[in-house]
Amino acid sequence: MTPARAFSVALVGVEGTIVEVEAAIGGGLPRMVIVGLADAALAEARERCRAAVHSQGLGWPAQLVTVNLSPATLPKAGSHFDLAIVAAVSAASERFDREVLERLVLFGELGLDGRVRPVRGLLPALLAAVTAGFTTAVVPASQLREAALVEGLTLWGVSDLLDLASVLVGDPPKPVQLPPPEEPSAQAHPDKDLGDVVGQLEAKWALEVAAAGRHHLYLHGPPGVGKTLLAERLTGVLPDLDQSEALEVSAIHSLVGLPLDAGLIRRPPYSDPHHTASMASVVGGGARIAMPGSISRAHRGVLFLDEAPEFSPRVMEALRVPLESGRVVLGRAVAQAVYPASFQLVLASNPCPCGNAATRGAECRCAPMAVRRYSERISGPILDRVDIHHHLRPMTRSYLKAAMASAEPSALVAARVESARQRQRRRLAVHGWRTNGEVPGPALRRLLPLPRGSELLDEAVSRGRLSARGVDKVIRLAWTIADLAGADRPERDHLHTALAMRRGEQLTEVTGGRA
Amino acid sequence: MWRAGEVAAVHHLVKRGWTIIERNWRCSVGEVDIIAHTSGPDPVLVFCEVKCRTGVGFGDPLEAITEQKLARLRRLALTWLGDRAEWVPRYRLDAIGVLLPRNGRPQITHLEGVGG
Numbered sequence: 001m002t003p004a005r006a007f008s009v010a011l012v013g014v015e016g017t018i019v020e021v022e023a024a025i026g027g028g029l030p031r032m033v034i035v036g037l038a039d040a041a042l043a044e045a046r047e048r049c050r051a052a053v054h055s056q057g058l059g060w061p062a063q064l065v066t067v068n069l070s071p072a073t074l075p076k077a078g079s080h081f082d083l084a085i086v087a088a089v090s091a092a093s094e095r096f097d098r099e100v101l102e103r104l105v106l107f108g109e110l111g112l113d114g115r116v117r118p119v120r121g122l123l124p125a126l127l128a129a130v131t132a133g134f135t136t137a138v139v140p141a142s143q144l145r146e147a148a149l150v151e152g153l154t155l156w157g158v159s160d161l162l163d164l165a166s167v168l169v170g171d172p173p174k175p176v177q178l179p180p181p182e183e184p185s186a187q188a189h190p191d192k193d194l195g196d197v198v199g200q201l202e203a204k205w206a207l208e209v210a211a212a213g214r215h216h217l218y219l220h221g222p223p224g225v226g227k228t229l230l231a232e233r234l235t236g237v238l239p240d241l242d243q244s245e246a247l248e249v250s251a252i253h254s255l256v257g258l259p260l261d262a263g264l265i266r267r268p269p270y271s272d273p274h275h276t277a278s279m280a281s282v283v284g285g286g287a288r289i290a291m292p293g294s295i296s297r298a299h300r301g302v303l304f305l306d307e308a309p310e311f312s313p314r315v316m317e318a319l320r321v322p323l324e325s326g327r328v329v330l331g332r333a334v335a336q337a338v339y340p341a342s343f344q345l346v347l348a349s350n351p352c353p354c355g356n357a358a359t360r361g362a363e364c365r366c367a368p369m370a371v372r373r374y375s376e377r378i379s380g381p382i383l384d385r386v387d388i389h390h391h392l393r394p395m396t397r398s399y400l401k402a403a404m405a406s407a408e409p410s411a412l413v414a415a416r417v418e419s420a421r422q423r424q425r426r427r428l429a430v431h432g433w434r435t436n437g438e439v440p441g442p443a444l445r446r447l448l449p450l451p452r453g454s455e456l457l458d459e460a461v462s463r464g465r466l467s468a469r470g471v472d473k474v475i476r477l478a479w480t481i482a483d484l485a486g487a488d489r490p491e492r493d494h495l496h497t498a499l500a501m502r503r504g505e506q507l508t509e510v511t512g513g514r515a
Numbered sequence: 516m517w518r519a520g521e522v523a524a525v526h527h528l529v530k531r532g533w534t535i536i537e538r539n540w541r542c543s544v545g546e547v548d549i550i551a552h553t554s555g556p557d558p559v560l561v562f563c564e565v566k567c568r569t570g571v572g573f574g575d576p577l578e579a580i581t582e583q584k585l586a587r588l589r590r591l592a593l594t595w596l597g598d599r600a601e602w603v604p605r606y607r608l609d610a611i612g613v614l615l616p617r618n619g620r621p622q623i624t625h626l627e628g629v630g631g
Contacts, residue, residue, distance in 0.1 A: 028626065028629055029577055029578075029580050029585070029610055029626060029629050030574075030575055030577050030578045031578075062575035062577055062578065062612070062624060063577075063626070
C-alpha cells in the first residue's frame with residue numbers, strides 16, 4: 001500500500017508552518033511509529049489514535065504503521081495532529097479517495113472514545129494555513145466560532161471520528177451551521193469604573209495621559225491611597241483594539257488555551273501577575289518551544305505589577321528589552337519562539353517596607369537604610385523606561401468630602417482618550433504608528449515639530465536630571481498632553497507638565513525659578 | 516486451539532510451495548513453531564512464529580508478538596543454526612497471525628522479515 005498524506009500546522013511561537021503528515025502501512029509487526037521531532041504530547045498520539053479508531057468500530061491496520069511529520073527537522077508540539085494522523089492512516093489503508101486530503105488542513109485532539117477535543121493555538125494555525133493557500137479546514141466542532149474568525153476558509157466542524165469519516169468520504173452528514181456570531185464585547189467597558197475612586201484627581205489625570213498616549217506609568221505612595229484601584233481601571237478607559245491588533249491578541253489567547261467563543265478580543269487585555277511570579281510565567285518559557293508569558297498576554301493591553309519592589313529583580317530586569325522592542329525572543333535549543341509583547345507597563349509600590357515614609361502625619365518605622373534599599377529594588381534602567389512617575393498622597397478628610405460627589409465615570413475619560421487617540425492617528429498613521437508612546441526617538445525629533453520651549457530639556461540633561469531616553473519620553477508625553485488639550489503642537493505649558501509628570505515630585509528642583 | 520492455528524499456518528506455507536523442515540522445534544531457550552525453506556530458485560531459511568486467536572476482542576493476533584518474543588525467536592534461530600554444521604547463507608524471521616473464527620475460514624496474515 002502506498003503512503004498517503006494529510007496536512008496540519010506546527011506552531012513555533014505564533015508562527016505556523018504547514019506540516020505534511022505521511023502514513024505508510026506495512027513492513028513489520030503491528031505497532032505505530034511517529035517520526036519527525038514530535039514532543040511528548042504528540043508522540044502519545046500513537047495511543048490516542050488507535051484507541052479512538054477502535055472505539056468507533058473503525059478498523060486500524062494490523063501492521064506496522066509509520067507516521068512521518070515533514071519537514072522532519074522542524075520540532076512539532078501539541079495534540080492537534082491527531083485528526084491529520086488518523087486521516088492519513090485511513091487514507092493509506094484505502095478507506096476513501098485520498099485526493100480529498102490534498103485540499104484539507106486538519107486540527108483536533110482525540111479522546112479515547114473517538115470524541116474530538118478542542119486544541120490550543122487554532123487561530124494562529126488557521127491563519128498560517130490560509131497564508132499557505134488552503135481553503136478548507138477540519139476543526140473541532142466546539143471551536144467553530146474561533147475558527148470562523150479567520151476569513152477565507154470553508155470549515156467542517158467535527159465532534160467525533162464518525163463526523164470526520166463522513167467529511168472524508170465526501171458525504172458530510174449535516175451542513176455545518178455556524179452559530180450566529182455574538183455581538184463583539186457587548187459590555188464595552190469592564191465592571192471597574194473610575195467613578196468608584198474618590199479623589200486622587202492628579203493620579204486620574206496621570207492615568208488619562210497614560211491611556212491616551214500609551215505611556216508607561218509608575219504609581220507610588222502609602223498603602224490604601226488607591227494605587228491598585230486606579231491601575232485596575234486603566235483598561236476601562238482604553239479604546240477598543242482595531243482589527244489587526246485584535247487578531248494579534250486573540251492569536252496569543254488561542255495559543256495559551258483560552259476560549260475565543262465570544263469572537264475576536266476587542267478590549268485591551270489586562271494581566272496582573274502576582275509578585276512571586278517566576279521568570280518563565282512572566283516573560284514566557286518552557287523546555288522545548290517556549291510558551292507565552294504574562295507580558296505577551298498583555299500584548300496591546302496593560303501589564304500591572306502591583307508591589308513592584310517585591311518582584312524578583314531578575315524578572316524585573318527581563319522586562320527591559322521587551323519594553324523597548326515590543327516583542328520577546330525566547331531561544332531554546334530546538335527552536336526560537338518570537339512572541340509580541342507590546343504592553344503598557346503599570347508599576348505600583350509603597351515608598352518603604354512599612355509604607356509610611358515621606359507621608360505627612362504618618363510615622364515611618366523603617367530604618368533609613370531599609371527605606372533606601374526598598375526604593376532601590378526597582379532598578380534605574382526600568383524606572384528610566386517608565387514615562388510617568390506619580391506619587392499619590394493620602395487625602396485629607398475635607399478633601400474627601402468635597403470629592404465624594406464629583407467622581408468622573410470611566411466613559412467620560414474614555415471619550416477624551418479616544419479623541420486624543422484620533423488626533424495621534426491622524427498625525428502618525430502615515431508613518432505607521434498608532435500612539436505617541438510607540439514613536440521612535442529619532443522620528444520624534446526629525447519628522448515632528450519640537451515642542452516650544454524645548455531648551456528646558458537641555459538644561460535638565462546637562463544637570464544630569466534627565467537621560468537621553470528621558471528627553472524622548474518627555475517629548476512624547478508633551479505630545480499626548482497637547483493631544484488631550486486639542487493643541488496642534490505642544491506648547492511650553494505642555495512641556496512643563498510633561499517634565500513634571502516624568503520627574504514626579506522633583507519638578508521644582510529641575511526647573512528652578514524658570515517655571 | 517493453537518494446534519489448529521499451526522496446522523492452518525502450515526497449510527498456508529505448503530500452499531505457497533514452501534518446504535517445511537521442522538515443526539515445534541524445542542531446546543532450552545524455547546520453541547520455534549515452524550522452520551521452513553521458501554519456494555523459488557534461491558530459497559531462504561525462515562523461522563516462523565505463529566499466533567492464533569479466535570477473535571480480535573483482545574487485538575489482532577500479531578499484536579501479541581512482542582519485542583521480547585522476537586528476541587527469543589532470534590536467539591532460537593541462532594541456536595538452531597549453531598547446532599547444524601552446514602552453512603546457511605540467508606535466513607529470515609516471519610510472523611504468521613491466524614484468526615480462527617468459531618465458524619468460518621481461518622484468516623491468515625503473513626508478515627515477512629519481522630526480525631528487523
